[in-house]
Amino acid sequence: MKSSCWPLGFSATGLSAGLSKKKNKKDMALFFSHLPAQGAALFTSNLAKAAPILLTEKKLTQHRGHVRAVVVNSGSANAATGVPGLNDAETSAAWVAKGLKVSPDDVWVASTGVIGTRINMAKYEHGVRGLIKNLGSSETNEGHLAAEAIMTTDTVPKIAEITFKLGGVPVHMWGCAKGSGMIHPVLRGPHGQLHATMLVFILTDASATTPVMQRALESVADRTFNCVSIDGDTSTNDFVSILANGAAGAPEITVPRGRHYNEFKAALMQICDQLTRKIALDGEGASKLVEVHVEGARSEKSARQMASVIASSPLVKTACHGADPNWGRVLAAMGRSGVHFDPTRIRIWLGDIPVCHAGVELPFSEAEAIRYLKNKEILIRVNLGLGHKKSRYLTCDFTGQYVGINAGYRT
Amino acid sequence: MKSSCWPLGFSATGLSAGLSKKKNKKDMALFFSHLPAQGAALFTSNLAKAAPILLTEKKLTQHRGHVRAVVVNSGSANAATGVPGLNDAETSAAWVAKGLKVSPDDVWVASTGVIGTRINMAKYEHGVRGLIKNLGSSETNEGHLAAEAIMTTDTVPKIAEITFKLGGVPVHMWGCAKGSGMIHPVLRGPHGQLHATMLVFILTDASATTPVMQRALESVADRTFNCVSIDGDTSTNDFVSILANGAAGAPEITVPRGRHYNEFKAALMQICDQLTRKIALDGEGASKLVEVHVEGARSEKSARQMASVIASSPLVKTACHGADPNWGRVLAAMGRSGVHFDPTRIRIWLGDIPVCHAGVELPFSEAEAIRYLKNKEILIRVNLGLGHKKSRYLTCDFTGQYVGINAGYRT
Numbered sequence: 001m002k003s004s005c006w007p008l009g010f011s012a013t014g015l016s017a018g019l020s021k022k023k024n025k026k027d028m029a030l031f032f033s034h035l036p037a038q039g040a041a042l043f044t045s046n047l048a049k050a051a052p053i054l055l056t057e058k059k060l061t062q063h064r065g066h067v068r069a070v071v072v073n074s075g076s077a078n079a080a081t082g083v084p085g086l087n088d089a090e091t092s093a094a095w096v097a098k099g100l101k102v103s104p105d106d107v108w109v110a111s112t113g114v115i116g117t118r119i120n121m122a123k124y125e126h127g128v129r130g131l132i133k134n135l136g137s138s139e140t141n142e143g144h145l146a147a148e149a150i151m152t153t154d155t156v157p158k159i160a161e162i163t164f165k166l167g168g169v170p171v172h173m174w175g176c177a178k179g180s181g182m183i184h185p186v187l188r189g190p191h192g193q194l195h196a197t198m199l200v201f202i203l204t205d206a207s208a209t210t211p212v213m214q215r216a217l218e219s220v221a222d223r224t225f226n227c228v229s230i231d232g233d234t235s236t237n238d239f240v241s242i243l244a245n246g247a248a249g250a251p252e253i254t255v256p257r258g259r260h261y262n263e264f265k266a267a268l269m270q271i272c273d274q275l276t277r278k279i280a281l282d283g284e285g286a287s288k289l290v291e292v293h294v295e296g297a298r299s300e301k302s303a304r305q306m307a308s309v310i311a312s313s314p315l316v317k318t319a320c321h322g323a324d325p326n327w328g329r330v331l332a333a334m335g336r337s338g339v340h341f342d343p344t345r346i347r348i349w350l351g352d353i354p355v356c357h358a359g360v361e362l363p364f365s366e367a368e369a370i371r372y373l374k375n376k377e378i379l380i381r382v383n384l385g386l387g388h389k390k391s392r393y394l395t396c397d398f399t400g401q402y403v404g405i406n407a408g409y410r411t
Numbered sequence: 412m413k414s415s416c417w418p419l420g421f422s423a424t425g426l427s428a429g430l431s432k433k434k435n436k437k438d439m440a441l442f443f444s445h446l447p448a449q450g451a452a453l454f455t456s457n458l459a460k461a462a463p464i465l466l467t468e469k470k471l472t473q474h475r476g477h478v479r480a481v482v483v484n485s486g487s488a489n490a491a492t493g494v495p496g497l498n499d500a501e502t503s504a505a506w507v508a509k510g511l512k513v514s515p516d517d518v519w520v521a522s523t524g525v526i527g528t529r530i531n532m533a534k535y536e537h538g539v540r541g542l543i544k545n546l547g548s549s550e551t552n553e554g555h556l557a558a559e560a561i562m563t564t565d566t567v568p569k570i571a572e573i574t575f576k577l578g579g580v581p582v583h584m585w586g587c588a589k590g591s592g593m594i595h596p597v598l599r600g601p602h603g604q605l606h607a608t609m610l611v612f613i614l615t616d617a618s619a620t621t622p623v624m625q626r627a628l629e630s631v632a633d634r635t636f637n638c639v640s641i642d643g644d645t646s647t648n649d650f651v652s653i654l655a656n657g658a659a660g661a662p663e664i665t666v667p668r669g670r671h672y673n674e675f676k677a678a679l680m681q682i683c684d685q686l687t688r689k690i691a692l693d694g695e696g697a698s699k700l701v702e703v704h705v706e707g708a709r710s711e712k713s714a715r716q717m718a719s720v721i722a723s724s725p726l727v728k729t730a731c732h733g734a735d736p737n738w739g740r741v742l743a744a745m746g747r748s749g750v751h752f753d754p755t756r757i758r759i760w761l762g763d764i765p766v767c768h769a770g771v772e773l774p775f776s777e778a779e780a781i782r783y784l785k786n787k788e789i790l791i792r793v794n795l796g797l798g799h800k801k802s803r804y805l806t807c808d809f810t811g812q813y814v815g816i817n818a819g820y821r822t
Contacts, residue, residue: 048746048754048770080742082755082771115739116772182726182743231725232643233740234747314642314725315593315817322818328526329644331491332593335459336645343459344493359459360493361527399818400811406726407733407810 005161006141007172007205009035009247013134013142014149017127019075019120020113028124029146030131031070031201032100034139037245039067039108040213042221044238050079051089052109053237059093059105065210067243068106070201071096071131073124074152074178076113077197079236088119095125099132110239112152112178112197143203147176150199153284153405154180160274164267166206166260169250173267175202175242177275181284181406184229184312197235198225198279202271206264207246208253215256216265217242224272227304228394230283231402232312242268280394281377285401289377290320295390296383302339303384303391309337310380310393317398320378325369327355330380345385351378416572417552418583418616420446420658424545424553425560428538430486430531431524439535440557441542442481442612443511445550448656450478450519451624453632455649461490462500463520464648470504470516476621478654479517481612482507482542484535485563485589487524488608490647499530506536510543521650523563523589523608554614558587561610564695564816565591571685575678577617577671580661584678586613586653588686592695592817595640595723608646609636609690613682617675618657619664626667627676628653635683638715639805641694642813643723653679691805692788696812700788701731706801707794713750714795714802720748721791721804728809731789736780738766741791756796762789 011032020027041060043053059067071092078085089109097104111119134140147157161174179198208216221240246252253260281289292311297303310316313333319326327348334341348356351372355364372378422443431438452471454464470478482503489496500520508515522530545551558568572585590609619627632651657663664671692700703722708714721727724744730737738759745752759767762783766775783789 046743046746047748047752048742077739080739080754080767080770080772082769085771114737115742116767182740184747233724233726233743236739236743236746313644314813315644318814318817321814324818326525328488328491328647329593331459331526332457332644332647335457335647336595337458341458343491356491356527358493359491360496361491398814400814402725403729403732403809403811403814406729407735 005163005172005174006143007174007203007247009033009139009205009245010203011135011140012146013131013140014145015127015130015134017130018123019073026145026149027074028127028131029072029149030096030135031146031203031243032135033068033243033245035245035247037067037243038065038208038210038213039241039243040065040210040217041239041241042217044235046234046236048080048236050077050111050237051081051085052078052111053239055086055089056108056110059108063105066106067108068102069096069100070108070110070241072110072150072199073119074112074150076111076117076119077115077237078111078119079115081118085118088121091121092124095128099128108241110199112150112199112237115236143174143176150176150178152178152180154178154282156282158275158278158282160271162267162270164263166250166263169248171204171206171248171250173202173204173271175200175271175275177279179279180282181230182233182235184232184234197237200225200240200275202242204242204244205246205248206244206250208244208264212253212256212261213242213244216268220265220269220272224276227392228276228280229308229312230396276394280396283396284405285399286396287321287399288397290395290397291379292393293379293381293390295381296385296387297389298387300389300391303389306334306337306339307391307393309333311395314398317395320373321397321399323370323373325350325355325366325373330382334382341384341386347383347385349381416574416583416585417554418585418614418658420444420550420616420656421614422546422551423557424542424551425556426538426541426545428541429534430484437556437560438485439538439542440483440560441507441546442557442614442654443546444479444654444656446656446658448478448654449476449619449621449624450652450654451476451621451628452650452652453628455646457645457647459491459647461488461522461648462492462496463489463522464650466497466500467519467521470519474516477517478519479513480507480511481519481521481652483521483561483610484530485523485561487522487528487530488526488648489522489530490526492529496529499532502532503535506539510539519652521610523561523610523648526647554585554587561587561589563589563591565589565693567693569686569689569693571682573678573681575674577661577674580659582615582617582659582661584613584615584682586611586682586686588690590690591693592641593644593646595643595645608648611636611651611686613653615653615655616657616659617655617661619655619675623664623667623672624653624655627679631676631680631683635687638803639687639691640719640723641807687805691807694807695816696810697807698732698810699808701806701808702790703804703806704790704792704801706792707796707798708800709798711800711802714800717745717748717750718802718804720744722806725809728806731784732808732810734781734784736761736766736777736784741793745793752795752797758794760792
């Protein structure tokens with residue numbers, strides 16, 4: 001399962017340190033750039049931010065985006081752990097820095113798992129030693145092990161990768177994500193405002209400055225990670241990061257415009273879009289991916305707001321599960337979305353099947369609609385007839401398994 | 412099951428007109444005041460309002476609250492039915508008016524059921540004849556049949572009643588409600604702004620003007636019906652009404668202050684609070700009632716906002732179902748609520764068991780907490796440590812049955 005798009009100058013690995021309740025489940029990952037790298041990141045906007053989020057956000061702003069490594073654990077979120085939790089996060093970074101012989105300032109930390117419990121730091125320290133030993137001294141492409149280690153209720157590791165050209169030079173971009181429940185990201189940059197525990201780690205051997213990558217990441221995340229909802233719950237630990245080390249030898253991107261920037265951003269969009277779809281499809285208990293398109297809106301913001309409410313509606317999501325063409329639930333969600341529209345102008349489709357025109361039901365084949373809704377990927381499309389702006393949101397169906405997973409997650 | 416608090420001068424009944432898919436399920440109800448009565452009402456704030464909502468809202472504002480009868484059907488919501496649906500609602504009122512020999516202006520209409528399908532008006536007309544025949548010419552206390560007829564996915568009829576004194580004169584108040592799914596009411600008056608399909612019909616033989624009752628109803632609903640969520644979905648058909656006919660001979664209440672008003676409002680609060688608890692306990696698939704208290708807030712509004720987000724969180728609701736003392740999910744919901752707080756000042760209790768102090772976990776007995784969470788009614792209490800305002804929200808646990816009910820509701 002080794003990657004053919006693995007970026008030059010990076011190593012990654014994962015192992016089981018015994019932090020997860022599940023025996024032998026990999027629960028620690030390490031990403032490392034052998035060269036100095038620039039990083040950009042987005043953080044949860046949840047007010048109860050986990051310790052590693054607080055620490056890494058500080059590092060990003062204080063050290064101009066210089067970064068060499070990201071260490072991640074699953075099993076404990078290190079959230080609601082107060083000052084001791086912050087100290088644990090600092091200690092994590094220090095151990096990794098020492099082992100890799102880099103500055104602790106250049107080590108970012110992320111965590112996912114149960115909120116409110118401390119990390120077992122003895123096991124963590126042992127894990128750090130193992131990770132560094134795994135890496136060895138040369139480039140170690142074990143990204144697939146890292147992708148496994150960050151999983152919690154995820155059923156599959158999520159990886160996306162691409163090779164593209166920047167100024168004629170082939171560059172590589174590789175990303176992995178975890179996220180299955182508590183997914184309704186509202187990510188923001190260290191200063192801005194954008195929207196799980198969703199964790200995303202992207203590595204590239206392109207060369208770009210932190211401000212440029214920050215801009216690209218915020219823009220892309222706003223149309224990908226910030227447009228996916230599994231259960232409407234925004235995590236305390238959401239974290240998306242990208243590291244670029246320039247090892248490919250392509251021209252450095254220093255301004256957020258122009259051909260090189262656009263090529264970079266397009267590649268990033270492809271990676272983030274793929275990871276977002278994989279997150280939606282692997283939503284806790286999900287049996288299918290549901291894509292919601294809102295078109296004909298006055299603004300992209302209002303379109304997204306409405307798409308978000310439709311995609312978060314338990315009634316819409318259970319209807320998708322039951323393959324019930326109950327489009328009235330879509331209309332009810334639209335009506336409570338806070339977005340103004342004229343009910344007599346709206347149109348609704350299930351896939352290509354028109355079910356509502358000018359606000360009233362169209363005659364449609366129930367059997368055909370049910371057959372469509374039994375697909376693994378389904379589209380709900382609405383047009384407000386007000387303008388030309390649009391947006392989309394990804395989610396999954398709502399199943400009895402979701403309840404089963406979450407009624408028994410911790411105890 | 413006849414009521415001992417049945418208000419003088421009112422009749423009510425219910426029957427099966429064949430509108431519901433379930434065979435012999437009662438699906439039409441009629442409430443009738445033998446004397447002229449004053450009414451007040453609240454309507455859903457969903458933008459896609461059902462035809463009966465639009466019609467009744469117009470009647471309330473145009474006819475100064477004069478009302479004699481309310482006719483209700485389940486089986487079809489008469490929502491997203493366009494002009495034909497509005498005509499159906501008008502026809503409904505006309506049939507009832509003719510049968511009862513009152514003005515069509517004085518007949519209110521409400522519906523609940525599937526969105527987007529027309530009512531079978533031939534069956535409806537037959538139903539109206541049956542209802543009027545049932546009422547006969549004298550007072551007919553068959554409120555329990557009406558309470559049954561308005562049920563959809565409800566498992567039990569919901570009735571609350573009280574006898575109290577107004578100026579020394581005994582008066583009666585009786586109410587019934589339906590509501591089990593698509594419950595997150597955002598009710599408002601015909602002009603104002605407050606917050607399922609939740610339907611509530613309250614009858615009293617007290618005497619009060621429409622403006623006074625409107626004020627009392629909005630104030631009480633804001634702390635009862637607008638503080639309950641089953642699934643976060645706000646219906647197109649929510650409707651709460653009160654009719655007062657003065658038959659008890661108590662002094663008329665003409666201003667929204669003073670002892671009589673306060674006595675009236677206290678009685679109304681008791682009825683609405685009881686009905687709200689019954690709705691939460693009978694939430695689709697629910698096995699328990701969950702009460703969320705947010706205290707120590709800067710404003711009641713912010714406390715309610717946070718309580719609403721905690722009570723709507725699928726992760727909190729599934730943890731309640733699984734009796735999992737996973738208070739971190741409460742904290743995560745607080746953090747995404749949009750209400751500002753200091754995570755290091757918060758306290759959280761499960762019932763009387765403190766589980767979090769100053770933002771970090773307190774040592775508590777897991778076994779004791781699990782035992783508590785297995786109760787039929789549970790309380791989650793948080794204190795923000797910022798002020799002295801508070802609010803509460805009612806909900807239920809989230810179960811596999813909820814998904815089962817809603818994945819197969821229509822087809």
